[in-house]
Amino acid sequence: MDLKKYHRLTAAIIFIVTLIIYLMTVAPTLSFWDCGEFIACSVTLSVPHPPGSPLYLLLGKMAGMFPFGDIGWRVNLISVLVSALIVMLLYLTVVRLIRLYRGPEESTEDALIVYGGSSIGALAFAFTHSHWFNAVEAEVYGISLFFTAMVFYMIVRWNDEADDPKSDRLLLTIPYFIGLSIGVHLLNVLAIPAIALVIYFRKNEFKWSTFLIMVGLTGLAMMVVYPGVVKWLPATFKVNVAIPVITFLVLLYSSYHFLKAKKRIFSLVLVSMLLIVLGYSTYGVIFIRSNLDPPLDENNPDTIERFLSYLNREQYGDVGILPRRWNNDPNYSSEADFFWNYQVNHMYNRYFLWQFVGQEGDFQGAQVDFSKFFALPLLLGLFGLGHHIIRDRKRSLVVFSLFFLTGYAIILYLNQDNPQPRERDYAYTGSFYAFAIWIGIGAQGLLAYASRYLKIKKASQLALLLAALFILIPVNMLAKSYRMHDRSGNYVAWDYSRNILETCEPNGLIFTNGDNDTFPLWYLQEVMAVRQDVRVVNLSLLNTGWYIKQLRNREPKVPISFSDDYIDRYLDQHDLTALRKRYWPKNLPEQPTIVSVPTPDGGSFEWDVPATMHLPTGPGDTGENNFLRVQDIMILHIISENNWKKPLYFAVTVSNSNMLGLQDHLTMEGLAFKFVPEKGNKINPEKLAENLLDNYRDYYRNLDDPNVHYDDNVFRLLQNYRSAYLQLASYYLKLDRPGGDATYDPVRSPDENYEDFYAFSDRDKVLFILDTMEGELPSTVVPISSEEIVLHIGQLYSDLGRPEELEARLQRLSSQKDLTPDELFRYGATYLRWMNDTTTAEKMFRRVLEEDDSPEMKLEVVTAFNQLRMADEAVSLLDEVAESKMDTQVKTRVATLYLHLNQFDTARQYFEELAETNPGDGSVIGGLLSVYEQQKDHPKFKELLESWVASHPNDQQAQQRLLRFNEMYQDSIQ
Secondary structure (H helix, E strand, C coil): CCHHHHHHHHHHHHHHHHHHHHHHHCCCCCCCCCHHHHHHHHHHCCECCCCCCHHHHHHHHHHHCCCCCCHHHHHHHHHHHHHHHHHHHHHHHHHHHHHHHHCCCCCHHHHHHHHHHHHHHHHHHHCCHHHHHHHCCCCCHHHHHHHHHHHHHHHHHHHHHCCCHHHHHHHHHHHHHHHHHHCCCHHHHHHHHHHHHHHHHHHCCCCHHHHHHHHHHHHHHHHHHHHHHHHHHHHHHHHCCHHHHHHHHHHHHHHHHHHHCCCHHHHHHHHHHHHHHHHHHHHHHHHHHHHCCCCCECCCCCCHHHHHHHHCCHHHCCCCCCCCCCCCCCCCCCHHHHHHHHHHHHHHHHHHHHHHCCECCCCCCCCECHHHHCCHHHHHHHHHHHHHHHHCHHHHHHHHHHHHHCCHHHHHHHCCCCCCCCCCHHHHHHHHHHHHHHHHHHHHHHHHHHHHHCCCCCHHHHHHHHHHHHHHHHHHHHHHHHHHHCCCCCCHHHHHHHHHHHHCCCCCEEEECCHHHCHHHHHHHHCCCCCCCCEEEECCHHHCHHHHHHHHHCCCCCCCCCCHHHHHHHHCCCCHHHHHCCECCCCCCCCCCEEEEECCCCCEEEEECCCCECCCCCCCCCCCCCECCHHHHHHHHHHHHHCCCCCEEEECCCCHHHCCCCHHHEEECCCEEEECCCCCCCECHHHHHHHHHHHCHHHCCCCCCCCCCCCHHHHHHHHHHHHHHHHHHHHHHHHCCCCCCCCCCCCCCHHHHHHCHHHCCHHHHHHHHHHHHHHHCCCCCCCCCCHHHHHHHHHHHHHCCCHHHHHHHHHHHHCCCCCCHHHHHHHHHHHHHHHCCHHHHHHHHHHHHHHCCCHHHHHHHHHHHHHCCCHHHHHHHHHHHHHCCCCHHHHHHHHHHHHHCCCHHHHHHHHHHHHHHCCCCHHHHHHHHHHHHHCCCHHHHHHHHHHHHHHCCCCHHHHHHHHHHHHHHCCCCC
């Protein structure tokens, strides 16, 4: 086999291996965040959030047409395919970059060094966190990086073939791909400087004068693309529709003219501009589809003005590079400190190290974990950077430009604020891709040095070294990262959203909070036709005029009576006139904040609506909230206009701050709270039981499967199920009514038990609820977020006659690693109080003393030892505390504990000392009185109590105590 076939075979194997792994780990349906929106908009050819991704929508539409599998899974396959292609392109690119300084391969040993090293770089990138994350869900970042990888590969290939007249085809394909990529994401524009550097170094010897000219022309080229083609060209439609048409025709004619005149440079430039515009033309899909009123039509860009606003992302505002968005965050000392420690270190460096050192876990704020990859990919990449600079300084600058512009430059440009709703590492995969090039070059350099200096010449010896590198880097990365990136069997987004919709009564209206309780619902309704009678109202979008109009006009309609003019003037503007409509100050007689709502029975209820945002109003401004948001006004308006015609709900994910003080009129029925006229009904037990125990049961898929991986975001959402179960259990436990003829039998199936549910005693109901919760959401698979809840569940079981459940939970908690002394003490106290297990409790209390010998902790253990009837040890430990330096509070506790341990003389000594310095301290005087009482020192008791009553004449309890004492002991003390 010739070496070219080895090369092609290696590329094919890399593609197939990564494709198989991504297929094994791809999500079986939609995932959270933007995935539901993108799939729904693709399948229905609707309009997603600005600035849209029209090319992605077209590809998603095609993928959705395949007649197999879940529709969400089909669209996910786009990311799977392009992500595997990216890894293959990385391999092909690294091989060409190595050849530029090393020359072509001439032997099997050369092939092992070049192809093997390049494979390590490619596969290391394949198993980086962010790329793998993007590869297994329906998002735009995978295909965006594909375009970046493709144009970078094509320019590197052009570098090899530049002397061939046919190489111009590669140069012309690049701008077309850039134009197409804008229809996915703007990130691809950041590859232009790297492309320009390759062309410059291929055609010119380095001179500062020509280099600076190239830099200027590159900046101009980027401006032509963005904002030129992206913003300015569409803006000409606003002036005159003929302008962009004429511009296109002029470009077309000029290209033809210069081609015919054989003016190569001019024709290349003009045809490139033409191809960028042609690729960018996919944005016509957004305008066309919006005018056809698709099911989802975000921002409604059906006019030139709204279309331009959509392209320019105006709804998100414009944040400049300076000043940095510090906002006087107390965690940072200055703007520079915020920029470096948050925006650079936390929002990029941490992500970068995740990829090549290791990630602590898939939870918000996860730190770097050296134990995952031992920093070997990072070290090899840094070695590759140095090796590349030494061997080919020009191309190392090319790779560095791609690395910097797709990483640190984005950080500078975005100027992100703190906090962010989610991790943002997915946006920097271009930078991680560039660094992986150096990993491949580093692996090649290491193999080459081993061959040269360690005299490893034989192919078999090189193969062994290469195998070791594979095991240490890509294989280790695969093994350590597989579970965290495996989404097979994860149906939570589908099931959770379905259960939200099924909570609602027919023709209901539900207010949702953000992406994760809105986009999956859109997917179910528009793609899967699930509960299309329910109207989803997203509170974030409810601040926009276009969304309010769509809710009012489209079926199922939301009761809104505001006219277009009113919406445009007062709800969609932010000038003084509009803001006055939202002014909501507290304690202003002429503008009360009390709102009254009529009830179906002819009555009404009212409540005080709190302001939800603050705007400064001038001198005397207190800084308190004084305005309502548009979404707040709309909630009040919808409640009023609805007048109980449609059932209204709030998803359980809606925060209290978005409920406008309505909590007393919201009753839990499952994954949503229903708005009701009655006050104080926290749950609807019948509806809640029906949903949790019956309606949801087929849609808890795989929540009991320990082989399915869930991330921190999913765990947080799943706690809402557990919270509902526990509230239902608490409700029946408080009632504690006897049952009918049936009793709960754990051996029977859940369906059989549910049929007899209302014939159970309330205690049996609670057991059935708890067992169902543990069966559907076992804490071994879906961890409980709070140890207090773990113990609470165990205590419920113990109260109901199953103490082994509490013991099992206690054992799990107490066997955890790195428990704090406070946790050890708490678990020991639980063993003592609830299990009466004195042996285990004593062991845990002794462990506490080994890890924390502070006076405060010793006093806690003294109390515990006293409960264990270990009086001698308690006194001994208390003596140790007494010998240390004590403040008044500690000394009071010491005296009190001596009293409880029947060490009356010692207690008396300390209390008398304390009484001298703190004669007005009721706890000290009370303790001293107890000592006198125990020692039967009646004269002292009476003297102290009379003194206290004299100085505290309003202390009725002390007066009564003195009266009782006088009645009992008057004769004995005379």
